[in-house]
Amino acid sequence: MPDTFNSDISLKVSNVTKRFGDFTAVEDLSFDVRAGRVFGFLGPNGAGKTTTIRMIVGITAPDEGSISLFGEPVSYATQNRIGYLPEERGLYKKMKVVDQLKYFAELKGVSRSEADKKIDFWLDRMGLGEWKKAKTTDLSKGMQQKIQFISTVLHDPDLLILDEPFSGLDPVNVEFMIDVLSEFRTQQKTVIFSTHLMSTAERLCHDIILINKSRKVVGGSLREVKESYGTNLIAFRGSNADSVIANRSLVDRVVSHADEQELHLAAGVDTQAVLRAMIESGANVMKFEITEPSLNDIFIEKVTGAANGTLTAPVEKNL
């Protein structure tokens, strides 16, 4: 691993286009991923995420544009530096855990003795030491998930691409995996993290890109992206405020959560004016907090284009 700064670019995607017949899966997509950062690759299904990832991993080639990894154009040679956990995961059903891991390691060019060592280390690390000789069919879904993860890190990749890495894991294991991932970050390794779960992305990612319908919608550091969305969002809990909430000249959109509401103010409306209006209308205000937009909000707004109307369903359900 060469000495790198946080700002060093490990992956550069430049003006990439990929078509399948008449269908354009990815159009003129450009972004940089910096070493030692967690990069969130976000977008709804069918946005072109998997196609883009496949091009980065070298499974398919772009029709136009270029992708370079650590300054080298992506090719079969760069595959050994990438660890890829696809969204659609699979293991050989009737093969022993250790045998599959050895095979996957060998395919990444890891020597036999090295692979043995790494496999033991990672199985212990994941608490699966005793399952070494078990067959896939004997493992729970969460265990299979972890085995799959091990197979992506055995060759000590510099770039880790994880597509929905937490699906199928219980909350305890999700925390555990997040710990493992943060270790990668401290080793100056780059993680590309593709997900639908905006809350997880918000927690883990330094930088994000949101793509929709084959194109980039928004990108940059998490902070930049959020700040560009302004501060016209209010977390509200209380009663008798319906008249104010329903006033479209003040509140543009309402998202209801279990015990509170998220009020998206109309353009140019002062937050204090809204609070005043509520109190004057006799509302019982228990919580009134100016918050920054969540990634979820940005996602909904950008993907569904729902700038008006009331959205009450959690966004994950729609995806």
Place this chain on the structure above:
Amino acid sequence: MKKFLAVVKHEYKKVVLKWSFLIGTLMLPTLAIVFTFVPMIIFSLRGEPTRIAVYDPSGKILPRLEKNLSPDRMVEKAKKAAADSLTNIDASQEEKMRNQAAQFTQSFVLSEFSASGTVEEARASLIGSIMNGTIDAYLIVPANVADTNAAFEFRSRKGGDFVSNDTLRDALNDAVRSQRLAEANISEDRLSELSAPANLDAKGIDETGEEKSAEGIMIASFVIGLMTYITLAIYGQQILGAVVEEKETRIAEILFSSARPFELMMGKLVGVGLAGLTQLGIWVGTVAILLGFLALQSDMSMIMSSVPAITPLMVLYFLIFFLLGFFIYASIFALIGSMVTTVQEGGQFAFPPIMIMLAAFYFCFAVIRDPNSTVSFWATIAPFMAPITMPVRILAEMPPLWQIALSIVVNVAAIAALVWLTARVYRVGMLMYGKRATIPEVWKWIRQP
């Protein structure tokens, strides 16, 4: 190259280290042994001797019948039968034949039944004896043996014992014939001189002018054709299953992110092919050991003499054609596997290649009958067919070298085309989930750069 070898090793171990491989490998030799020896053992197990009451009013047939069923006479007959296939019989074999003959004769106990009444009365009494179990069968000899229309009546409780029935029929025929000859004043020696069969010594001649047995060639050709067919069908399905598994479980995506699709596909073909060769090697080895063992048993030299001579060159050709066949059908099955989504779906698509194999197998019969006919020529040159038919032809009669070379060239070209085609479909098809590819789609994948 390192990754390619890793794939080869992985695929090889995946096939060979499975129970089904062990069972499949043991099954064929076991079946061969069972089919060879079990009938022999069963027929040599003889039940209780059959007690036959002979009603012979003329008194002329019974003594001759008893004589014909005597051990000495049986040995003589067996010797005569064996003389066709054996040039010399040593003492130990004669000994064995005598024992065998003794076994046969022991299974008949003849007794005379004499009654003064009519035939009908005698029959009723004999049936009564069968019913109360004092005898097992009866034979009623007609009064006038010389009359060719006269019927011998044999009724037995053991009607299905065809081995005994045959022995009895032969002995009776001989007895009646010699009786008739005696009545016509012709000596038996004179008759056997007159009716000695023409000695047709039918054998093939191989390219070095050596003689070879026609029957042995037919059986060996059939066996080799069948074995190639079965092995190709089994390993084709194996490839299909392996490809579909990687597609179905989405392992393909991980594999494709680690190695070139072409490496993965070829590694699979080579790995499974080596597994097939391993199995074939075990079988050929078993047969060789079995033949060697039989060769040591002197009384099996009959069989040995009809096993055609297989030269190392032939073995080399068999190997080449097996590999040609394997790569042709394996790439077809890999192609099918990367188009479909489940093994069941693949099974429907596997029909055409299986039909071609079966057709090739049927052409083997034409090739065995006339290895040099036009049909045989084309059947052993044609791609898809040659891997099954050519070994049969080589065994039946070594074709000219240029024909073998032409066949190899044609089939290698077919493999090159198929591998190219399969590789193109494989790299796209393996990442397509959810639905079976249509033919226009596949055509598009093939044309993609």
